[in-house]
Amino acid sequence: MQSTDTAIDLDQVKSAVTSTLEQWKARLLDVSHSIHDNPELAFVEREAAETLAKAAEEAGFAVTRSAYGMETSFEAVRGTGDFTVVICAEYDALPEVGHACGHNIIATAALGAAVALGEVADELNLRVVLLGTPAEEHGGGKVLLLESGAWEQATISLMVHGAAGDQDISCTLAKTQAVDRFAVTYTGKVAHAAAAPDKAINAADAAVVAQVAIGLLRQQLSGTVRMNAFVEHGGEVTNIIAGHTVLGAEVRAFDLETLEDAKRRMLNCFAAGALATGCTWEAVGTEPRYEDLIQDPLLAQSWDANLEAMGRTVSHAAKGGGGSTDMGNISHAVPSIHPMIAVLGAKGVPHTAQFAADAGSEAGDQAALDGAQALAWTVIDAAGNPETRAELLQRQAEREPGATQVPAKF
Template sequence: MPSQATAVDVETLKKSVSATIGSWEDRLREVSRVIHGNPELAFEEHFAADTLATIAEEAGFAVERGAYGMETCFEAVRGSGEFTVVICAEYDALPEIGHACGHNIIATAALGAALALAEVADELGLRVVLLGTPAEEHGGGKALLLEAGAWEQATVSMMVHGASGTEDFSCAITHSQAVDRFAVTFTGRAAHAAAAPHKAINAGDAATISQVAIGLLRQQLPDGVRLNAFVEHGGEVTNIIPARAVVSAEVRAHDLETLEDIKERMLNCFAGGALASGCTWEVAPTEPRYENLVQNTLLAGAWDRNLQAMGRTVVHSSGLTGGSTDMGNVSHAVPSIHPMIAVLGATGVPHTLEFAADAGSPAGEQAALDGALGMAWTTIDTVTNPETRAALLELQAARRPGATRSPALG
């Protein structure tokens, strides 16, 4: 491609991808509806993955189903340029409440952006990768895919997430929390609760003491830190003092250093429960850790400008900071963005039945189309700016082989 695209070139490219998305609009709206109407849980997203992969094949992408050893992952590639953009499509739903996080919007936006960019990939010196990433809600699909090498050739990565409201928060100030999920197992000694309670070592007591200690610890924590736990197993019947109890837990914080510190303090609560009750205890991760989100400033600035150019309102005074995403792990490995895009007029809070309805509405479909265009325009701005392109390619070249393949379970 030329060393420097003129303003006219960029404008022409943006009009081209806009036209491509327009030509696919009816199909993209249908994709959003059918994925929304067929919710699938983590690692079970066969319908959604097949739907997206089939359309990518129709559009000339080289598609690998079951990519990176994950049954409901797919990788679709077009273009052979030096600059690789990996666009993430999430599509898992939540138990009972379906697409209450709007992953049908995420999947549709990713597909739309990939279809549009593929048509100008050769002109831009671009390699477009549409990556189907299962199990974001629980399971850490992206962490597993990182370990398998899915981002080894990536220059940048991006996706867009739906939100409620009438305005869009600036990508640069939109963050997420890191979260570490684990289970603690207490082991004691069973005995008859009436005939020989003095012979028992009560694992249920250890669980109770730990939860009380965690409740007290919450008073001494920094703002934004969250601790949660519940007793997954605490006994079988009332007349047997339990020899085994299992507590599932998680800790969230806005950075990994704080997370490590608070997790150690939380584990001390479990140690105290074991000590007081006389039990032994052990801890094991239940899924990969989700790292905090790091928005790349070059990409984030371009995203904000492009949303404004589309006529959307971008708010810079505050950002979304709650929740966690395994896209955070990707953002620590390669330059990335994970902006939010409003389902305009939606009032439901994500992870509720109300937002599930919003995600399946025409406004949800429009959010997906706008998100697709925003990612396509942001990619064009990035690869046609000589300084930005060079800086990002230098970062990629400086990465040692295997640098993105961090172990999913630490």
């Protein structure tokens, strides 16, 4: 094993990583295309998880399937160093539009970075962990894995997400929103809509009142707060006044204090629906809360510099924001980054059929390969620079045992 006191030629190590990625190029793209062409929803990503696990085993990683009690998670480990990097692979898709968020790019970049770093793990005194993290779109897979201890040994954690555009946005400027998702149920009283409407308590009306109130509330909120609600169940037939309705709801903000205030005001809108109609109501969390994303400055600056060294254009003016990720929760527990990498020339925006097509295109392939290289180079900078390494290891040493096992909040 390489001593951490011995000077390491980081350029040489980066060159070795690049060579490994070139050797693995065809295999990596096979993985990306396989995941892209077989989209699977949250918590049932069996083919994607197995495809990645097998590839990791081919690269000499010890793989644990169904890691941390989650069926479609896996943990692949190579190296025994004291500096543990956890690289996150997402691979869930969206209903109807498949990989319209480009998770095949995320998974492939993570796999490539892990494979390449595994080849230099001894030289850098690394422990490389490729962690399969299901259910990012809905379900909070990382939040549940965090609670189960998946990051307890992590020094740093990172991943990369694809985006539309003609240039990359600086990682230091890329932000995401915290999001809280819940369901609201109204209970009223059914009655015949023509013969006895006066005997009913209309739960569908309660939903309408709440939605109107939310629409009016939006003008009083910060422009960065987002609210949405839709009727999951609104009645049965036209001649029965609905006695039961259910709305799915979410609220987003760039910090938790603003989120809490916005949710309180949104819940008042739902209370108004109950008050106006005479229904009873309850709100119940449906998914773990996603926290806002904290980009670690050391890692973010290194990421930007590495993209530019690779010949990509990085904008240090445009601000990336919007959307939410369960990587936010990880960033509150360990030093992390979640940068965006442009699928150059992509015309579709995320969560559209067009972006799903872009994610499977040659431009999507290149984003995955470039993302893998930039992730690996960023880890090399962190683990190979003595001062950076010492600071990150010190931060890890200062954590109390169990500090990363944050309970999921619903």
